[in-house]
Amino acid sequence: xxxxxxxxxxxxxxxxxxxxxxxxxxxxxxxxxxxxxxxxxxxxxxxxxxxxxxxxxxxxxxxxxxxxxxxxxxxxxxxxxxxxxxxxxxxxxxxxxxxxxxxxxxxxxxxxxxxxxxxxxxxxxxxxxxxxxxxxxxxxxxxxxxxxxxxxxxxxxxxxxxxxxxxxxxxxxxxxxxxxxxxxxxxxxxxxxxxxxxxxxxxxxxxxxxxxxxxxxxxxxx
Amino acid sequence: xxxxxxxxxxxxxxxxxxxxxxxxxxxxxxxxxxxxxxxxxxxxxxxxxxxxxxxxxxxxxxxxxxxxxxxxxxxxxxxxxxxxxxxxxxxxxxxxxxxxxxxxxxxxxxxxxxxxxxxxxxxxxxxxxxxxxxxxxxxxxxxxxxxxxxxxxxxxxxxxxxxxxxxxxxxxxxxxxxxxxxxxxxxxxxxxxxxxxxxxxxxxxxxxxxxxxxxxxxxxxx
Amino acid sequence: xxxxxxxxxxxxxxxxxxxxxxxxxxxxxxxxxxxxxxxxxxxxxxxxxxxxxxxxxxxxxxxxxxxxxxxxxxxxxxxxxxxxxxxxxxxxxxxxxxxxxxxxxxxxxxxxxxxxxxxxxxxxxxxxxxxxxxxxxxxxxxxxxxxxxxxxxxxxxxxxxxxxxxxxxxxxxxxxxxxxxxxxxxxxxxxxxxxxxxxxxxxxxxxxxxxxxxxxxxxxxx
Amino acid sequence: xxxxxxxxxxxxxxxxxxxxxxxxxxxxxxxxxxxxxxxxxxxxxxxxxxxxxxxxxxxxxxxxxxxxxxxxxxxxxxxxxxxxxxxxxxxxxxxxxxxxxxxxxxxxxxxxxxxxxxxxxxxxxxxxxxxxxxxxxxxxxxxxxxxxxxxxxxxxxxxxxxxxxxxxxxxxxxxxxxxxxxxxxxxxxxxxxxxxxxxxxxxxxxxxxxxxxxxxxxxxxx
DNA sequence: ACTTAACCGAGACGGTACGTCGTGTCTTGCC
DNA sequence: GGCAAGACACGACGTACCGTCTCGGTTAAGT
Numbered sequence: 001x002x003x004x005x006x007x008x009x010x011x012x013x014x015x016x017x018x019x020x021x022x023x024x025x026x027x028x029x030x031x032x033x034x035x036x037x038x039x040x041x042x043x044x045x046x047x048x049x050x051x052x053x054x055x056x057x058x059x060x061x062x063x064x065x066x067x068x069x070x071x072x073x074x075x076x077x078x079x080x081x082x083x084x085x086x087x088x089x090x091x092x093x094x095x096x097x098x099x100x101x102x103x104x105x106x107x108x109x110x111x112x113x114x115x116x117x118x119x120x121x122x123x124x125x126x127x128x129x130x131x132x133x134x135x136x137x138x139x140x141x142x143x144x145x146x147x148x149x150x151x152x153x154x155x156x157x158x159x160x161x162x163x164x165x166x167x168x169x170x171x172x173x174x175x176x177x178x179x180x181x182x183x184x185x186x187x188x189x190x191x192x193x194x195x196x197x198x199x200x201x202x203x204x205x206x207x208x209x210x211x212x213x214x215x216x217x218x219x220x221x222x
Numbered sequence: 223x224x225x226x227x228x229x230x231x232x233x234x235x236x237x238x239x240x241x242x243x244x245x246x247x248x249x250x251x252x253x254x255x256x257x258x259x260x261x262x263x264x265x266x267x268x269x270x271x272x273x274x275x276x277x278x279x280x281x282x283x284x285x286x287x288x289x290x291x292x293x294x295x296x297x298x299x300x301x302x303x304x305x306x307x308x309x310x311x312x313x314x315x316x317x318x319x320x321x322x323x324x325x326x327x328x329x330x331x332x333x334x335x336x337x338x339x340x341x342x343x344x345x346x347x348x349x350x351x352x353x354x355x356x357x358x359x360x361x362x363x364x365x366x367x368x369x370x371x372x373x374x375x376x377x378x379x380x381x382x383x384x385x386x387x388x389x390x391x392x393x394x395x396x397x398x399x400x401x402x403x404x405x406x407x408x409x410x411x412x413x414x415x416x417x418x419x420x421x422x423x424x425x426x427x428x429x430x431x432x433x434x435x436x437x438x439x440x441x442x443x444x
Numbered sequence: 445x446x447x448x449x450x451x452x453x454x455x456x457x458x459x460x461x462x463x464x465x466x467x468x469x470x471x472x473x474x475x476x477x478x479x480x481x482x483x484x485x486x487x488x489x490x491x492x493x494x495x496x497x498x499x500x501x502x503x504x505x506x507x508x509x510x511x512x513x514x515x516x517x518x519x520x521x522x523x524x525x526x527x528x529x530x531x532x533x534x535x536x537x538x539x540x541x542x543x544x545x546x547x548x549x550x551x552x553x554x555x556x557x558x559x560x561x562x563x564x565x566x567x568x569x570x571x572x573x574x575x576x577x578x579x580x581x582x583x584x585x586x587x588x589x590x591x592x593x594x595x596x597x598x599x600x601x602x603x604x605x606x607x608x609x610x611x612x613x614x615x616x617x618x619x620x621x622x623x624x625x626x627x628x629x630x631x632x633x634x635x636x637x638x639x640x641x642x643x644x645x646x647x648x649x650x651x652x653x654x655x656x657x658x659x660x661x662x663x664x665x666x
Numbered sequence: 667x668x669x670x671x672x673x674x675x676x677x678x679x680x681x682x683x684x685x686x687x688x689x690x691x692x693x694x695x696x697x698x699x700x701x702x703x704x705x706x707x708x709x710x711x712x713x714x715x716x717x718x719x720x721x722x723x724x725x726x727x728x729x730x731x732x733x734x735x736x737x738x739x740x741x742x743x744x745x746x747x748x749x750x751x752x753x754x755x756x757x758x759x760x761x762x763x764x765x766x767x768x769x770x771x772x773x774x775x776x777x778x779x780x781x782x783x784x785x786x787x788x789x790x791x792x793x794x795x796x797x798x799x800x801x802x803x804x805x806x807x808x809x810x811x812x813x814x815x816x817x818x819x820x821x822x823x824x825x826x827x828x829x830x831x832x833x834x835x836x837x838x839x840x841x842x843x844x845x846x847x848x849x850x851x852x853x854x855x856x857x858x859x860x861x862x863x864x865x866x867x868x869x870x871x872x873x874x875x876x877x878x879x880x881x882x883x884x885x886x887x888x
Numbered sequence: 889a890c891t892t893a894a895c896c897g898a899g900a901c902g903g904t905a906c907g908t909c910g911t912g913t914c915t916t917g918c919c
Numbered sequence: 920g921g922c923a924a925g926a927c928a929c930g931a932c933g934t935a936c937c938g939t940c941t942c943g944g945t946t947a948a949g950t
Contacts, residue, residue, distance in 0.1 A: 032921075054360075073921080073923080134355070178408070195372055205397065216437075283930085294900090474923080577801075577802035623875070625852035629852035630847040637801075640843055640847065654879065699895070736897045
């Protein structure tokens with residue numbers, strides 16, 4: 001959940017009655033949350049997001065109608081449209097963006113970046129775009145993107161790069177954040193601005209430029 | 223103009239009677255467009271965009287009211303809110319992003335990138351963010367950003383890089399588009415995702431990494 | 445209701461849960477219509493119609509504002525401004541136009557016609573004028589006037605005249621519609637064209653002319 | 667003209683240079699009024715009034731467009747839409763409503779009333795309806811109807827009735843205004859409310875009822 | 889022929905109201 | 920107490936006309 005504003009502590013979980021409180025915890029009175037509604041809402045969110053334009057064009061009204069759900073139910077569990085989109089996004093978050101370990105940093109990075117580009121080009125790209133677009137006016141949303149999407153991957157990326165350093169493929173003391181932004185920044189830029197072709201070979205070109213450049217001379221040494 | 227939807231060929235120009243068509247072109251009949259209104263609208267757009275949140279919070283209703291202008295007048299000249307924002311922005315930050323010519327590519331690029339970062343960090347950054355965000359669901363808008371903002375600058379950037387090649391600072395045969403996306407991509411990424419600090423020294427770091435890397439070994443040679 | 449355009453069968457009734465469908469009929473789901481809003485709207489309609497000029501000067505925007513009601517709510521229940529006015533009017537002047545039963549046709553008719561003239565001369569007359577005026581371009585509206593105002597009264601008028609026939613005051617076989625239009629037509633004419641004085645004694649004069657004429661010689665006998 | 671608001675005294679006349687002032691009157695300087703435009707405007711007014719709904723639905727914008735005329739030209743010569751409609755109406759005013767002189771009041775009246783009904787049923791009826799409808803919120807308009815249409819005919823009607831009195835067909839001392847409103851009121855009522863059939867034989871029925879009634883017993887004598 | 893003055897078309901202007909859509913909240917009866 | 924249904928107050932949308940204005944161009948009468 002992007003933001004926990006619900007009456008129940010574990011709202012949003014698949015099954016609220018198996019929450020943290022364990023065996024001793026008593027289920028609250030009243031009808032339990034409908035898991036069917038929750039999933040239907042998330043499904044409709046993704047569907048409408050892919051169908052029509054972006055974040056701004058997506059309306060709660062339409063989601064509720066498409067999901068055969070009362071608007072109240074949406075508002076009961078998600079405080080804003082942004083939270084809903086973030087939730088829907090993380091549901092669709094991908095296993096396929098794990099980093100391989102081929103023994104070569106450049107190959108590892110390049111392979112993962114190719115997969116990212118493939119996702120950006122698929123209709124899941126729309127979701128990311130909507131998230132980044134919506135995030136420009138809703139800090140919560142961009143934060144969700146960072147926490148749910150960016151950081152988990154970046155953590156793996158650090159490890160991948162570190163392996164390269166350990167193997168001597170990259171110079172020690174490199175500013176890893178700078179390197180990673182230099183690797184991924186161009187992809188995001190072409191994805192969002194669409195000023196130039198974004199195909200998978202672009203990943204190789206960037207890797208070659210950045211990682212070769214690193215090898216040659218440490219950027220922090222100047 | 224993002225989109226020419228007006229009856230008149232040169233709508234949006236400062237002075238419609240000095241349009242493209244030259245000496246032979248006659249002013250169309252009817253009352254000419256009010257330049258005062260046009261500027262008032264652009265001014266109010268910038269003002270309100272800076273005051274309130276982002277693109278979604280900006281309403282044409284409010285712009286018209288603030289500019290003492292009928293809503294009709296706004297709609298007469300700009301097809302969408304997006305087009306209006308694009309126009310307002312490009313009017314706003316055109317000069318200060320010109321490239322210097324200091325005799326050193328790295329210094330030229332770095333200086334210009336610093337200025338870009340400065341704009342991104344100022345409240346005019348909101349404008350760019352709004353534009354890029356809006357562009358994710360409105361192709362016209364992102365196209366406007368490219369044509370009115372990106373390409374004019376990139377043209378100058380090509381020249382700056384070419385000077386570097388001519389002076390032997392950069393290897394001939396470099397893929398200039400790749401280089402430029404590698405230089406600017408990280409800035410856009412940090413600006414939009416806000417996962418890391420974006421200060422002016424970041425420009426220097428990127429330039430050092432990319433341009434030194436280039437010097438060392440041409441990326442296309444592998 | 446001038447026109448049933450609502451989702452619910454008995455929209456417009458004071459209490460939708462006691463509609464036509466009787467005991468078996470179940471209330472539709474969802475929040476029930478706000479009776480307070482409905483009355484507030486009708487009240488504001490009457491108020492504004494009396495204050496300002498005629499039908500054309502009356503705006504739904506103003507009604508909604510005066511009634512502290514969303515414009516949507518007005519549009520939800522009344523398809524047009526005309527329908528709203530018709531509803532407001534028939535709500536307004538229903539009782540005082542009943543026919544008396546004094547034992548004399550002429551007196552009965554004359555008394556009721558006097559009351560009609562009194563209404564026409566009051567500021568409720570504006571309402572009728574607005575209705576008839578609007579009805580000239582909106583068939584629905586004039587139909588509403590007929591069904592909600594004219595026919596109910598005419599039904600009583602038939603009975604009043606019939607009593608006169610039964611008592612021998614009027615000849616049997618009279619064309620009652622012709623008689624009634626001859627009685628009321630002059631009033632409507634003076635009311636709408638305002639070419640001559642319309643005071644209550646006019647009712648007596650018409651009655652004398654028409655009903656005496658009838659007595660003398662049946663119009664259908666020629 | 668319903669209202670004289672023009673710069674020139676005789677504006678609205680077919681040919682301003684042959685105005686009241688005669689041979690000695692000098693034409694004012696400047697371009698004279700375009701008679702073609704004037705007629706085109708009046709023609710378009712009638713056309714649009716017949717095509718679409720009533721007075722309220724008629725827009726100056728549409729008239730100017732249909733007449734290939736600048737809006738300014740309309741506003742220059744007619745202060746309000748009402749004035750324009752009244753002017754258009756009087757242009758189409760009819761010769762066919764003159765009263766015959768057959769030697770019988772009842773026949774004379776009946777014939778003329780039949781012609782009026784025929785006009786009401788034709789598409790010129792729309793014009794009268796629009797005028798009466800518009801007149802309910804614009805006193806100028808109903809006044810125009812009275813002065814241009816009602817009074818001229820009523821003047822003739824007085825004479826016709828007087829002939830009847832002179833010939834002994836009607837009792838002396840009758841209230842002619844009451845009689846005329848009783849004759850025409852029912853026609854106007856059916857025309858505007860459309861609650862009953864309005865065909866030409868209705869004229870005969872009314873005449874029979876009213877004029878026979880008069881003969882029988884003077885209405886004022888009671 | 890040239891000036892003067894008013895008219896003309898076109899159409900942009902600041903406004904008002906339109907009727908619609910989506911917001912987030914509320915009130916029902918049912919589960 | 921969750922849930923669907925849907926009415927509610929509200930705010931912005933984009934459009935249609937309003938009546939006014941400002942252009943370039945036209946049409947005469949008076950120089």
